Amino acid sequence: MKVMAKFEIWFLILMVCGLWMVEAKYMVYNTSQGIVAGKLNVHLVPHTHDDVGWLKTVDQYYVGSNNSIQGACVENVLDSLIPALLADKNRKFIYVEQAFFQRWWRNQSPRMQNTVRQLVNSGQLEFINGGWCMHDEAATHYIDMIDQTTLGHNYIKQQFNVTPRIGWQIDPFGHSAVQAYLLGAEVGFDSLFFGRIDYQDREKRKAEKSLEVIWQGSKSLSSSTQIFAGAFPKNYEPPSGFYFEVNDNSAIPVQDDVNLFDYNVQERVNDFVAAALSQANITRSNHIMWTMGTDFKYQYAESWFKNMDKLIHYVNQDGRVNALYSSPSIYTDAKHALDESWPLKTDDYFPYADRINAYWTGYFTSRPALKLYVRMMSGYYLAARQLEFFKGRSDTGPTTELLADALAIAQHHDAVSGTSKQHVADDYSKRLFIGYKQAEDLVSNSLACMVESASASGCKNPQINFKQCPLLNISYCPPTEADLAPGKKLVVVVYNALGWKRTDVVRIPVVNKNVIVQDSNGKEIESQLLPIVKASIAIRNYYATAYVGESPTSSPKYWLAFTVTVPALGFSSYVITSGKQAVSVSIPQTFYKTDGSQSDAVEVGPGNLKLSYSANGGKFTQYFNKRNQVRSSLEQSFSYYSADDGSKDDRKDLQASGAYVFRPNGSFPIHPEGKVPVTIIRGSLLDEVHQNINSWIYQITRVYKEKEHIEVEFTVGPIPIDNGIGKELVTQIQTDIKSNKTFYTDSNGRDFIKRIRDYRADWNLQVNQPAAGNYYPINLGLFLKDNNNEFSVLVDRSVGGSSLVDGQLELMLHRRLLHDDGRGVGEALNETVCALGKCMGLTVQGKYYMRIDSLGEGAKWRRSFGQEIYSPLLLAFTEQDGDKFTKFQVPSFTGIDPSYSLPDNVAIITLQELEDHTVLLRLAHLYEVDEDKDLSTMASVELKRLFPKRKINKIKEMSLTANQERAEMEKKRIKWKAETPSDLRDVPRGGTVDPKKLVVELAPMEIRTFVIDLSQSLPAAESWKSHMSL
């Protein structure tokens, strides 16, 4: 009773106070606090994380449709943000994804745009990261990462004249070395922040206060590319209880109106201080960052800011810690001002597991067809921009802009990663296709201009109509499948986007065997006809219908393979006519698995490389290169991991295999079913070995006369799921290399990183997933070595790979899963394709390439051939009336001085005419330090010979994304101190370009970016004629 009485008295007092307070309702919160030395500074960083497609498409997220899937509208975020920032000049916000921002910006009134510009100028609104999207870091190629970041950075530069200075990769599922050094330091960023690192690594770093490090991602460029890198203690959300989204169930607003019930200022201040101290316990220095926001938040920005205003006001009144509106830039500057040394981190943060048995290594392979599409479009975009440059950029189009936009969006960490919902993956593909169609017009148009004499008049309406075949890989190519009536000629123009001359075997489907291939001088070219097998025709008919809506009318019978030789950055043309005499058709020779003796070996390979097959089992068993005498046993096989369905209730860690997570439940070798024929097709250019492994795996192994690697084409699918179990298909290639647990995988197709099985350099790894925990992302390839040889495998798209057994490399080629892995996507990764009245599991076709070299010789092949995989020869076709047609005015062309070639260790990764008609040029050194005895050296490129017949008026070296001059960037960029001093030798870099000599030097792994003002010393059309290489 006594207690009750006391309570009543208090209640009365409060009521009286409340009545008395009615007059003073309006509160002014003091939010002006800056950093206070000697106190724990809590940097409140308001942000929203807007996925450029995931559960909804990019446009659905922007306009806020399809909200039954996820209540998210980016337009609301940006609409509500501006008044909230204007309400108090101390409030700050960062914005990241330019794909969304530009959707909003272009709809704003000039007045609103002006207001926003002021917010940007005052620092209240800051663009960080600033790419079109927040790209993935595992399944992305470095050229795509550069392109998509360039797109965003240049948009920001154009609209606001600012350059982002902070990397913000808060959501991608693991972090790459290339991100740190190339898309971080070389872009000019002062720091890089992210949310996802391995749970074991995180625990150790929390204990050691080493979540924040100096990350040195490049062996070659070493200390010159150091960047401050901070992993968040938990994720990119606020500490629990400080989440203020307008409709959130868990929000605990700061209630400071004494007239109302539930006044909670002191509790909220106490909670704040407790959360701050707990984070301070695991963080060096007296600055901590709170990420105040998460996915698609700030739909009603005022609700967040109102609460943060109050927290800053009352927490600072309390005085135990100091709270302030901040940004990652302010936080970075504060850390730098301490002048401390930080732990040094090298290599990368792959693979990522968020808890035991939950390795996010499945997504390295998820949606393999989308991954190939993205890679094909990437190479095509590079070539299309070159051709646009040679023809001269037209102000009326077509351009590569739609493809640039689609490709940039596709780099998002739920796009190429394969972790979006199916309808969103379809949206990415649709955008790529639309972008491709526009670029295809540009390419056809440019090539037509370049081969026609009419081009001298400015080339508005070229007469020749070139057609291309994006589905050539599945033998669908209508222009080559026409029956070549006598008098008709099929002309093929072959474009080479590489900076050096190239000889390769191309193949096109044809209907008849009476064909002759000639070069543009009328000289007959050696060719070979290979029968197209039934399995290929079935795929072709089904997928041509599904992908381009065209039901093939004809049925090609043969692949016509012939050798082409194409100059650097140029084209050659070839003429195909129906001949009187048939080209010799390679006759398939079939043998079956026998019970015969072991000596029943069959050898294939028309050149130096010989592969032996044992007739007994039909597997290849021996690799032998006659030229260099490299020999190894070699055995390739398939197996699958059965996917864990996440239902095992005998364990606490329920975890299914899904779009993100690879969680195998047993591995099962795939034995060829019964009597499997091995069919060998021999010819003068190449031999093929066909193996129908089972009803859903078909494999063709190719050995070319002039090449010393093996090409393997696999066709996998539909993966059977009728037993209710998802499967993840892998191929294993076993050699006799004594690799001692060690293998090397690329980082975004650039540097190779040493991996040791069941080991992490940064902590003592507890192995709970011996397969999944040893998987790494592969974009270029992986290799093994011992004291004698090295064995390399290169890939055509991003996949997951590993070496789980010494001497063996493993690639995951396809996954079909029946359960969701509980990371938000809410769908099983069970890709199906519908056409011709039925739906089937996705069939994936692809290639990988392998080769064994003597130790020290492998890098040359990996780097040079790697460029050829990235930039396949571009083929364009036109049918000509044989009577009238003799040959093109310009049948062969090179864009560079015909007597020049880029050095073997340099590639052009961008050649693009910009809107203002200046030229963006990026040159990349292809080798790391100590990678190759001859090529890991300083290279030089002669720009005068790269742009013959043109005058270089002005050249400016730029940052990687070309949004600021390199020198300016170097001057501004913060230098950090690492606890472990890196070796003090000068990091080699190419010197300043002398405007007279115009020679660009490149040190190992260096990429240099230039904007060049060129003028024609000859009219454009004349200049390419004069570059005819023949």
Ligand SMILES: [Zn+2]
């Ligand atoms: Zn995300």
